[in-house]
Amino acid sequence: MMEIIEKKISDLVEKRIETFNKNSVSQFRYVDISSIDNIKKEIVDSREILSNAAPSRAKYILKENDVIVSNVRPNLNAVAVVNQFHNSSIGSSGFTVLRPIEEVASEYLFLNLISPNFLNYVESLVQGAMYPAINDTDVKRFKIKLPKSKSDQQRIATEIKSKLEKVEQMRQAALKQKEAVEALQGALLREVFPYKEGDELPKGWKWEKLDDVAKINKLRKKKTAATPKELTSFVPMECVDDITGKITKIFFRPNDELGQSYTYFENGDIIFAKITPCMQNGKCAIVSEMKDGFGYGSSEYIVFTPSKPIYTKWVHYFLRTIELRKNAEDHFTGSAGQQRVPVDYLQSYKIPVPTDETVIKKLTDTLDKKHEEYFKLITQTTTQLEAIEALPAAILREVFDFNANRN
Structure with missing residues (x-):
């Protein structure tokens, strides 16, 4: 013994x-x-x-x-x-x-x-x-x-x-499986957005400037809270999920603590991280469920306001394509660690748009369904990896x- x-x-x-x-x-x-x-x-x-x-x-x-x-x-x-x-x-x-x-x-x-x-x-x-x-x-x-x-x-x-x-061998295998599943999102989006700027588009499609389809950092009268101390919706960068492309949590802060230091947005807008590494990781989400219809967030967001509601999901999915993020990264400005996408680069960036709105609806509905399956796979592989890591x-x-x- x-x-x-x-x-x-x-x-x-x-x-x-x-x-x-x-x-x-x-x-x-x-x-x-x-x-x-x-x-x-x-x-x-x-x-x-x-x-x-x-x-x-x-x-x-x-x-x-x-x-x-x-x-x-x-x-x-x-x-x-x-x-x-x-x-x-x-x-x-x-x-x-x-x-x-x-x-x-x-x-x-x-x-x-x-x-x-x-x-x-x-x-x-x-x-x-x-x-x-x-x-x-x-x-x-x-x-x-x-x-x-x-x-x-x-x-x-x-x-x-x-x-x-x-x-560790199990963990490495699970990591590879998770990476393979994560790569599916790029493939799903590529099915709808396979085109490079200048390519001939399907009949009934046309190239548009992003800024014409969804106004970037639109100048508008900001909504305000009833009193300076009234709680206002606040979305920091960590609350935008780079896998699902959704806002995961909304905080609330007194309205008078917000303003010039933060980015203003409204329900229906799209927030897009402009700074490295958040931009490359895909932090981009449709704004919804803001108290009184508006909120504030990180100063590192670019805000897209779609010219029509039908464009909201279309632009959101397009902004999450690997190709756009890679092109944006190639045009970063600023010093290492603090590099950002220039607004004017995105304003002139071209997006393919079907002129028939029923086509947009059909394609975004299809992407919604496929992404639900994708999110289930991500959840499964993440849960499996967490169990192995424990x-x-x-x-x-x-x-x-x-x-x-x-x-």
């Missing part, structure tokens, strides 16, 4: 980790917090740096089998074991570096540090903090239970890693005793 002991991490690791002297080498491989993939729990993106350009946070000399734990935003659980390739790399001061003593298996320690128990522990330490962070002492105070025999630790770690590897925590919870840190 295995003998189980309970120890603080501080009793299971070496007391001192060597620090880096940039004058000792001409260049080095640097591992910072962004180097860790917090899903795979691996170092994936280290880089070579000249010593004279060493960042101020370059601090620890890492060794193979060290376990590194990010002290910044610990709820993201950026934890990894240093592999052979990163032996003698330099780690950021944002890590707690744990070097197991001879009697402790590195992988066993690592698995405890990606367990739900450790995550719950660090989340309790940073709850309510504006800038969530922990320190070395916090990490080393955590208690784990482990077999006294290192061989038993290694055996258990091997069994758990085998299960986790199978789960498996690692369940596996770890099944193996480890999680009562050690309750007192």
Whole structure:
């Protein structure tokens, strides 16, 4: 029978980790917090740096089998074991570096540090903090239970890693399936909008400027609330779903807090994200259910007001085509990270429009039905992926005793 002991991490690791002297080498491989993939729990993106350009946070000399734990935003659980390739790399001061003593298996320690128990522990330490962070002492105070025999630790770690590897294979397969389903939307829209500007259109269709079909940022008298403090509908960018193309939630704010800093729109308008990466992701929605028929939202929306109600869904679907978004991206202006689609580019952009409104109605009705099926598939694949992503925590919870840190 295995003998189980309970120890603080501080009793299971070496007391001192060597620090880096940039004058000792001409260049080095640097591992910072962004180097860790917090899903795979691996170092994936280290880089070579000249010593004279060493960042101020370059601090620890890492060794193979060290376990590194990010002290910044610990709820993201950026934890990894240093592999052979990163032996003698330099780690950021944002890590707690744990070097197991001879009697402790590195992988066993690592698995405890990606367990739900450790995550719950660090989340309790940073709850309510504006800038969530922990320190070395916090990490080393955590208690784990482990077999006294290192061989038993290694055996258990091997069994758990085998299960986790199978789960990762399942996750990758589910991700590919979800990506394939997401690609269906582009195909659905391409069935209706297969044309490039200048192509010959079917009989009874014509090319129109977007601005003539749906006025962009239309100048109009704004509706107002009865009193300055009356609650008014408000739609921030995160409330526009880039998969469904719908507004998922409406907030309410006092009317006098809105105005020039935000974008005004009315029911029946279409809001379109103009800034990267929201535009490329497809954040675009038809406005509906606004209190008193109007609302405000992000200053990064462009507002389209269809000239006829029949054009509303037609323009919305067109704006969600991959081709339009790619062309808009090619015409971005502004600096990296803050690039936007110029309004004048969209105003002159051409949209194919059937002159017979019954054709528009028939095509948009067909797209509505096909999109309902598409949304069901998206929901199914998303649910499947979420279930798979929950498996690692369940596996770890099944193996480890999680009562050690309750007192």
